[in-house]
Amino acid sequence: MPLSTQSQSQDEQYVLVANLDNARNLSNILKAITCKDHAVFTATANGLKVTVEDCKCMQANAFIQADIFQEFTLKEDMVIFQVNLTVLLDCLNIFGGSTAAGASTALRMCYMGYGHPLTLFLEEGGVVTVCKINTQEPEEPIDFEFSSSNVTNKVILQSESLKEAFSELDMTSEVLQITMSPSQPYFRLSTFGNSGNAHYDYSKDSDMMELFQCSTTQTNRYKMSLLKPSTKALAISCKVSVRTDSRGLLSLQYLVRNDDGQICFVEYFCCPDEEVAPSECEQVSVHLV
């Protein structure tokens, strides 16, 4: 493979080298968090985490574990850089992004460190393209301090039914209200639009509901414009976990299977619009998927 014939000395200069036989395993998941122009890439021994933020109250993260990559070499403990996400996606799809059988783009992503561009070597059918994307000063991602110990309510749903609800949501509503409760209506999505209000209720006994752990009744509202991008992640996921903590902060975790059947995660955090029902902080032990 042409990409592996890099000179030895060049390889030593890179602090990060990541190889993927199928670039779609990266581009598909990055599309799910594209709501802003730039993204912060954080590479650790665990793998790659890509973060996009909006208005300091919404954050989307995509996790691609190290074992998804055919090669993942890191010379430092942590490598952080920021690039224009749209440009990166355009490069990853430079060969057209078609899903023709057998044709896949191979990727070799290399980074020399602070001040250097991100270099992408893309190959398909013997044709190699080299892209160099300028990196930017990384903005530090917000730490929402969402810990499992602070989680008050949690449900895990099969994505299929939630996709239906999200596709029908009344977009004239400025907010999406989420109610989680140990009693009726259990799990409810509500909108308040021009024509009236609408509620989508999921029963805790529904066969779409894989896990239902709600200890207190909580109702929180989130700006629709901030949550709308999460439908992209929902579209490619098979399961979604919805959690709220005592502050009403929302955590949506999506389980995504890539082309090769490997599991990746996408996570959305969103701050509530206003506090509707402040609830007590409880120690709840949760099992992450």
Add this chain to the structure above:
Amino acid sequence: MQCVVTGGNVKVLGKAVHSLSRIGDELYVEPQEDGLALRSVNSSRSAYACFLFAPLFFSRYAIPTGLNFRCKMAIKSVQSVFKSLATLEKTVEKCHIGLDEQKDRLTFTLHCKHGLLKTHNLSYQDSESLEAVFDKNSCANVFRAQPRVLVDTVVHFPTSLEEVTVTVSDERMWVRNHVEDEAERSKAMLTELCLAADEFDYFAVKAHYSITFCLKEFRGLLLFAESTGLPVSMYFDEPGSPVVLSVTDSVLEGNFVLATLSDNHDLQKSNRGGDADQPHPPDDFMSDDMDAYLIAMDTSAAPGPSTADPPPPSLATFRKPPAPNYRTRTHSEEEEEDDGEEDPERPPDKKFRSLFFGSVLPPSSQMNTQPLTTQEVLASDSEDETEAD
């Protein structure tokens, strides 16, 4: 008021709402003893549509005796309840419609598979009754066809086309696009289709009329007819008189009443450019002799459409008359507004005469002080649409 629709009927209801949205922006809802009536009218009052769902359409139809309720709401909001028709079919088990008069809300609750419940609380405005005055039985020309025939006909016209002209003879129906401006006729693409009487389930012509009406609204009815597979009946008289399109089965009846262009305009056009004896429609574009010859072969010397001819005295029927359950509404009061002008500069809508509307006041009329007009009177007092729970 409590109505419950189950199974496949939910999709039929949704289709009716989408179909009505092709007519106007507002949906008029009136629960009656003989069923639930959903109506719509366009802004220029040149198109009216009504779907009446009999109590048997519902698995439960309970309206309090003496309920005198009618309302209207933005049709888009009702459409959002029945947004994805494909999903409706697959996942909705039943749809419950309830009325909350205290909060001025109509609630649609969809019970779906997998324990999902969708509740839509839609706000409405009070409205007066909306009914068009028309009598299907008195129309000279009556036709009935499977929806497929009509869908296959209109598919040949571009979606941007405003109006079509339908011309009938004893054995044939011609459908062609209507071009406003005489100057444009030479530049415009003219499309014409000819349907033979044997393509129809019923074809009864008493007068060789040629009517022009709005295609978009016609497509609205076809949308519904095609998905339910119900045959479409068409009734019309002389130009200027509305054309009525109906779909009926044992539990529902849909009527689309569309205004047609008035007489003078059509007559002038058909007299120009030729010989009514030639076996092809007197259109300017048929100047090529070969074309005329081919058309002559095709129609096998059947006379072409001619609105200049006086209606023949004999009735031409090709099928046994059907015995459907047509319900007619004849009202004693009729008010006619005559838009005799033929100003080609004006947008198409206004050229249509407005339909005859009977303003049907509720029996226990509280609106004594309001004048009797052809337009329904709004009695809404609130403008706000949303209410936080």
